[in-house]
């Protein structure tokens with residue numbers, strides 16, 4: 080069986096469970112269930128704190144895991160990213176009270192509060208800045224007002240939390256992050272587990288593609304086909320069939336969800352009609 084570490088709490092937990100469930104794996108019944116054996120799929124899921132997942136995977140007790148790249152960096156565990164998972168997108172940034180922003184050099188001697196101590200220390204060391212890192216478990220945005228730090232380094236997604244605390248970011252992002260499926264470097268598995276991992280990766284890729292792409296169908300006068308096909312090249316090539324009306328063709332292709340409306344407009348202008356968009360339920364690429 081392949082052993083997979085899955086986040087049990089926090090921002091990663093629900094999207095990770097949803098992704099695995101869409102990929103055909105069993106969902107746990109309650110948040111109290113810590114281990115789940117999914118016999119038909121040959122996997123054992125361990126629900127662990129996202130911060131600990133790098134430790135388990137790094138030590139080899141679990142084969143692969145899902146966590147955030149920032150947490151992985153903070154764990155200082157040697158890891159190999161198998162697949163970025165397209166959720167929990169965030170940046171990791173310094174922030175200070177509005178008006179107190181500074182450049183990286185201006186951090187010398189400052190007290191920096193963070194839950195990602197190693198990530199911050201490694202970044203400071205890389206840039207030759209000496210500062211005091213204050214470790215806090217969470218809600219670090221409050222630490223400046225409460226007097227334990229001069230600046231913070233934390234996860235920023237929308238920036239809402241920072242704004243509400245009257246803080247603003249400064250300097251370049253320390254890193255950008257998203258959830259990833261990862262293993263330890265040069266993972267060796269028996270044939271059975273190796274095949275299960277291949278299937279897992281193929282299935283998850285399928286879910287990501289199904290989320291990011293739609294199918295587009297349209298009719299086009301055959302003389303205008305080349306122009307339209309150039310707008311919808313698809314992955315390999317679009318499917319073109321004859322319409323039961325002389326001089327017309329029907330085309331089917333995959334298009335990125337984010338570009339759907341621009342593509343439909345461009346197709347219409349290129350002479351396409353009956354342009355239909357359909358969601359992809361599942362796929363194997």
Ligand SMILES: Nc1ncnc2c1ncn2[C@@H]1O[C@H](COP(=O)(O)OP(=O)(O)OP(=O)(O)O)[C@@H](O)[C@H]1O
Pocket residue numbers: 088089090091129130146147148149150167168169217234235236237256257
């Ligand atoms: N608001 C958010 N938007 C996007 N990604 C986020 C957000 N908050 C956290 N993350 C990402 O989720 C991962 C786990 O962070 P999370 O906050 O869930 O862990 P934690 O702080 O240890 O747990 P908890 O918040 O439950 O104490 C990190 O990779 C982080 O970048």
Ligand SMILES: O=P(O)(O)OC[C@H]1O[C@H](OP(=O)(O)OP(=O)(O)O)[C@H](O)[C@@H]1O
Pocket residue numbers: 089090216217218219220233234235236237238239240241
């Ligand atoms: O930029 P935003 O969209 O506001 O999101 C970022 C916030 O989300 C996370 O907090 P979380 O809810 O995990 O609380 P924590 O600080 O206790 O970890 C993170 O630590 C930031 O505080």
Ligand SMILES: [Mg+2]
Pocket residue numbers: 089217
């Ligand atoms: Mg958090």
